[in-house]
Amino acid sequence: MTFTKLGALTLSTALVATTAFADSHVDRTGWPENFTLGTAGQGGTYFAYGSGWANLVADELGISGGSEITGGPMQNMALVHTGEAQFGMTTMGPAAESLQGTNPIAPGLQMTNACAMFPMYQTPFAITVLASSGIETISDIPAGARIGFGPAGSTSDTYFPRMMETLGVEFDRRNGNWTDLGGQVQDGLLDVIAFAAGVPTPAVSQLEVQTDINFIAFTEEEQATIMEEFPVSPFTIPAGTYETLTEDAQSVSMWNFTIANCDLPESFVYEVVDIVMSDNERMQAIHGAARATLPENWDKNNVLMWHPGAARWFIENAGAEISDDMIHGN
Structure with a gap:
């Protein structure tokens, strides 16, 4: 099954970064030239919050990135699992159903290639x-x-x-x-x-x-x-x-988490998480719900496997105790 035209997605934002990435020493091997973030419909928090952090990350990393209007958490799980979107936003309930193969978008497909990246808010x-x-x-x-x-x-x-x-x-x-x-x-x-x-x-x-x-x-x-x-x-x-x-x-x-395609390079996801999680005041300026986008809320994920880059960031910077069997690829 292909998700190329899944839900008739509409590109809502084309965000082109012009700022050079400050940490030029970071190994960018395998990094995508651009990225897409699946959000949800206009007028909701996902759209406002997601468009904001996509813009922030694109600017900080010096790559092109943007958000797309989608049907929300269920569709985002499908898009990220298949790789049509590099990133997405989901809720723990839909994430659990997607892993079990009961996502109504693709019944029977266990969407195990969507990994946890960082906590957002309830x-x-x-x-x-x-x-x-x-x-x-x-x-x-x-x-x-x-x-x-x-x-x-x-x-x-x-x-x-x-x-x-x-x-x-x-x-x-x-x-x-x-x-x-x-x-x-x-x-x-x-x-x-x-x-x-x-x-x-x-x-x-x-x-x-x-x-x-x-x-x-x-x-x-x-x-x-x-x-x-x-x-x-x-x-x-x-x-x-x-x-x-x-x-x-x-x-x-229910808790919301951002998700990343599990095959994205570890260093890329690490840097994305670092940008979002290292300055909460900046995130709250994007949307007030980000007051819960804090490193200590890493433990609110008890459903998804962690992306290796995200797991490394939370272990190194938030004292997270993430077991190896909850990290994708281990």
Whole structure:
């Protein structure tokens, strides 16, 4: 099966670096002349965060690089595994399914050639509605509500419908990029947006500027039910994350990691990780979710094999204890 036209990918950014790479002594044998990073749809955190670090890395290394709009974590696993994209961004749930061969993009294909590179942030699952809807809790969502779950095959679309079913919500499932879904809920074409994305999510920030919205938190019982059924952890969206979020909101989350094709040169991936992980303030300037892009969060990966270059960086610089059997090629 070929992924050449997988998902009708659209090149979203062509980022050409002009800065000479400072560490000219680094062995560049086998390095690619350019790179592509698979992100997700516009209006989501993956797109903003990914485009930013792709630009940063291209500039620092002095090579051409860019980001592509994709269907998100599931598709990124496929693209990186096949080598159509050098890098991608995924969530632990979709990563586990891809390794098991249950990725819906290519059922039966175990995508073992996508390796962990560095931790990004947690993706909370949250619900947004118009304030005028009168919906204030999950139990208020009426049967048959039109719920937008994000791009098809995304983390949100993969898990949130199952979560809603587990909580007894009956719905009409809709898909689209976050920006479009925000417009649809504002126009009355959708009743609810159930999003899984790093916070603050650009589409939600834009929506609250244009209209009054409610954030629907999980109750403790709902949170516990979801944690029993799905590979998620408890998460609190802090008050003030959005202007209209005046109280902490209980949620659940999955960790996100960047991934690299396992066949990329060790020295290349090492330098990419070094650029991203060595200056967190610079990463937070790209997107606020990067406050969790910290070396100590290397241990949040318990699914993917590590790329040798990434493993070496975390062992040398973060005191990571990564066993040999979790490093690709060992």
